[in-house]
Amino acid sequence: MLEVKLHDIGEGMTEGEVIHYLVKVGDSVMTDQPLVEVQTDKMVAELTSPCSGIVKEIRIEVGQTVQVGTSLLYIEIDEAARADRKSHVETKQSAEKKAIPSIKLGEKSPHMPFKRVLAAPYTRKIARDNNINIEDVKASDSSGRITEDDVFRFLQGKQADTEPNKDSRLTEVSQEIPNEIPFRGIRKKIAEKMTKSLFTIPHVTHFDEVNMTNLFKMREQLKADGESVSVSAFLIKALVISLKDFPIFNAELDEENNRILLKKNYHIGIATNTESGLIVPVIHDVDKKSIKEINQDVKELTAKAIAGKLRPFEMQNSTFTVSNVGPLGSTGATPIINYPETALIAFHKTKKQPIVNEQDEIVIGHIMTLSMAFDHRVADGGTAIAFTNRFASLIEQPHKLMMEMI
Template identity: 80%
Template sequence: MLEVKLHDIGEGMTEGEVIQYLVKVGDSVITDQPLVEVGTDKMVAELSSPCSGRVKEISIEPGEIIQVGTTLIYLEADSDVKTEKKPLIEAKQDTKKEIVTPSEQVKKSSATIFHRVLAAPYTRKIARDNNINLEDVRATDPSGRVTEEDVYRFLQGQQTREQTVIDIQQVAVIQEISDEIPFRGIRKKIAEKMTKSLFTIPHVTHFDEINMTNLFKIRQELKLSGESVSVPAFLIKALVISLKDFPIFNAELDEENSRILLKKNYHIGIATNTESGLIVPVIHDVDKKSIKEINKDVKELTERAIAGKLQPFEMKNSTFTVSNVGPLGSTGATPIINYPETALIAFHKTKKRPIVNEQDEIVIGHIMTLSMAFDHRVADGATAVAFTNRFASLIEQPHKLIMEMI
């Protein structure tokens, strides 16, 4: 009998929450088949079967918080299953070999192939509650992930030409599901961390405006020359340069030892909205990277975060976090700091507005608003204003940004 235990799926994790089982007692499983989904404070991971066999017992209920080393499932491996030996005479009589055509062989072999559809735990719950095989549901997301909207569309018959009317019972099921969302997994961990941050750190939010006109011109010139670089890449580079000038914001307060730790590394967290909740992938050592490299990292990390493919180390050790909510239409907010960091900056919507230039002429400019939340125990308002002024000067006059990198 083999035991499937919760092991350390992150860096130094001590406990996890059992989200859901992907098998039940009596099921036959194959090697590496996902058995159970377990949530940590950073991610939802799947524990796979170490061998082929049969599920004999499930020892922990979904929703329970367990320690690393706890046994979740007992498996009976195929190698442990004893089969009765047939009499020698019968074995001799059964000498005729079965003739299998290539097409039949394909059918037989395909029956043992395990295919895992990419979907969030809540999406899987909706499918299970409605007896839907996720392999039958067409994913509309470019990543191939099946979303709850895809499942609802399948229920409503929008993916099959044959079904034109929704069964009344199905409508009732949809209505019932839409009234209740499980509060667990990543969403629950986010809530716990945000609550700790808000009730531990005295937040102060500073607002400012940045003239993006010159930066947009440089981006357009680069685009015409064949180089496409996102706005966040420039913003993050300017941010790191500003943090070097104001290291108090790249710091962590150690209350127990009454000291402020000024971090020597510049690891920038990128707040990313995903189906599972807010995830913060981290670009490490940003001060050592070019704008082009930062652009590549932002794109790749964001895509993997949305697809749920981030590795644990890609979500750890951030020293400062940014939230780019402008593309969503945000014009302002009072963000919560990513504890235990000292500050967070949110970039909001950029609008075309009439402005007065240095020649006292009224022209149209591209103005972006930002909000910076900071820990008032560590820094003061005047320092925060000086910090954002430094940041604004690098963005509004991009030649300064270039000079800083030489």
């Protein structure tokens, strides 16, 4: 009998919440088949079977939070499979590669009785709450990812290729909204971390404006030359240069030892809005990367966060966090610091508005607002203002930003 335990999915993890079992007692399982979904403080992860066999006992109930090392379930090992694995590992792997035909997304294979469905945990929950086998739901997205709308359509006896009209769809959704939402998983972890941050750190928020006009012109020139780079990549690069000039904001307060730790690495967290909640993937060693490389990292990590495919190390060790909420329509906010960091900066909507240029002429400019929350135990308002002034100068005069990278 083999114990399947909650193991350390990521650095520093101590506990996890069991949110859904993908198997039940009596099921036959194969090696690497997903068994259970576990919520950590940063992600939803699937624990897979270490062997082939039969599920004999499930020890921990859904909704329970347990420590790393706790036994979740027991599997009776398939002895024949274990003996074969020990004596013919390489042969077996080679044979499987030849024997398993290519499988299109959504198809089942005789060698793979379980089906991997692309869907967010909340989408899976909607399906479970309505007694729907999510494998039966057809995805409307070309990527094969099942959405909440796909599940609601299935509830009405319709599939993705039969799109209901807007009014009826709104009615369907309103009928299916529950009158209560379980407070657990990522939502609960976010609440715990935000509460700790707000009640531990004396927050101060500094607001400022940045003239984006020249940066936008430079981006248009790059586009004309076949180079498409997001505004975020420029903002992040300018931030790291500014953090090197003001290292107090790339720091962590160690109260126990009465010291402020100035971090030598520049790992930038990117606050990302997903179906499951706020996720913060991390771009590591930003100071060593070009704007083009940063742009690629932002795209890849954001896509992974939305799809729920981030690996643990891609969400660890951030030293400063950025929240780009401008595309959502935000004009201002008082953000909460990503504890135990010292500061967080939020970029808000960029608006066209009249400005006075250096020749005292009234022209139309692109003005972005930002809000910077910082730990008043570690830094003061004057330092925060100097920091954002340095950042703004790099963005407003992009040639200075280029010079800093030479």
